[in-house]
Amino acid sequence: MQQSALRHHSFGKPLEVLQLESIPVAEPRAGEVRVRLEAASINPSDFGMIAGTYGHLRELPAVAGREGVGVVEALGAGVDSVSVGTRVRFPGEAGAWQASACIAADELLVVPSGVPVEQAAISFINPPTAYCLLRKMVELKPGDWVLQNAGNSAVGLSVIQMARAFGLKTISQVRREELVAPLQAMGADHVVLEGSDWAKNSQQLTGGAAIRLALNSIGGESAIDQIKALGEGGTQVTFGGMVGDKVRFPTRFLIFNDVRLVGFWWDAYARRLGVAGVRAVMAEVYAMMADARLSLPIERKYPFSEYESAIKHAGEPRLGKVLLVP
Template structure:
């Protein structure tokens, strides 16, 4: 089998990882061997390679935290999932690989015959979008939510999930060219960030009260979103694409009673019951299978081209996700 492995971390993520060839493993008792079909590269994966993510695996490690595959072989005592069944690979299993061995009891069966590239992105971005829409403010159909980094993977899912729930979205991007990328996304408002964002958003939404904002950029963009919210609104941060800490004025806190909170899916996992987790993923998997949810894909790469793939994922200006497809 082939794996993308790294034994150090450094500021240039593609420099620390390389494809290695190893013996294909046999599953032990209670395990299955999975042939990996697709595994995305997320911003958290890049930050893990540079050492900047909030949770780092011990070294050496295999890259990739999410992906899907098909059961290829059973270990002793295993009958399910059946050989040939598409499954969600457990988080952190090292999915940038042609094969993964995992405990059968930890596998979630997925619909066969569905695009594995779309299914491979199920674990992180769709639940992040879905939960940020429901865990902080009880939004009702017809209400507005505003987000920045709307052209990101999470941003795309948030637009689709909000639309399915009857919510309207004001979507902020950092460059004019990104608006064209979202033209057919279902977004209600598309707008470029700036110091007068609150004025332009008020005009575009008919001065609708916006109770929830979603921030993935940080820096001054946090304050720009805060100024768009209604008095008592909640702003949720889940990233810092600007590389800067969230900047928010005392006026937003003191005079407009804005609340700033953070969201990290790993923390939600620690608190949510297994049944709750399964319900969220089952619903999202169904929506992906029917085509209701989908993500844009910029390019796919084999494991052998992992350096090029990571470099592409770490670069700006993409119009979709980078995905590892181990067996093209």
């Protein structure tokens, strides 16, 4: 049996190296299950992995994609912990942009029935990142202020909604005026435009309260503004670098304001947590998705056959996620 897969045989720009290919359907070995893809997401990190610039690179030729959701369609020998038809995380380690893949049954992450399938498809990278940034980096209490750039990103939208659920206050930096109203509608307390000198007036935004945590996924001047706005003893967590600029900082803020700079990568953090720890984090994410406290916008779904249009769309300014379906 054959199936469709989006693979690349070299590293480079997605539209230059990706190919829609027919590859054999894998049979689950003892202790494994085969998962049939329902929907996969397109993330900036996917482009980085295809380009050979992100994280731990896969052996070539590689199936692209890191995140998706599917249903168990075949069981290997000895598997009795899950049944055919169960919705689970698609094994993104094998590449999510393919019609099916196998995974060890004891590593499965089951998706609760109350979680919409499209939300499940985008639940495994950005929402747990947002959850850990808010819950694991700094001890925050209701009423504390959190600052973030790229407020319209999937992590940013997750932070806004989760912070609201946790009783935290948010300031979200964006680059386009038209993003202000949608973010406020999702629960953002303040939305500020990059380059507007907002950092000089951050105390007015918070009513004089210190900003405890800044979340940086851009770098450059945006990250510098965050450091200037942080309160004494505040922490900036860098978890991305969309602009590609180095994270620079005025030394005096490190010395005299005791500002701390740390990094975070969900993939590495998840490995340290182990299967049980990841399941615990995802249980919190799923609980919020099930009752719509967390709901991320979906821009459009594309079949694999239209992957070029999907990738172009994912690279354009937008608020929702772009999905691929077999």
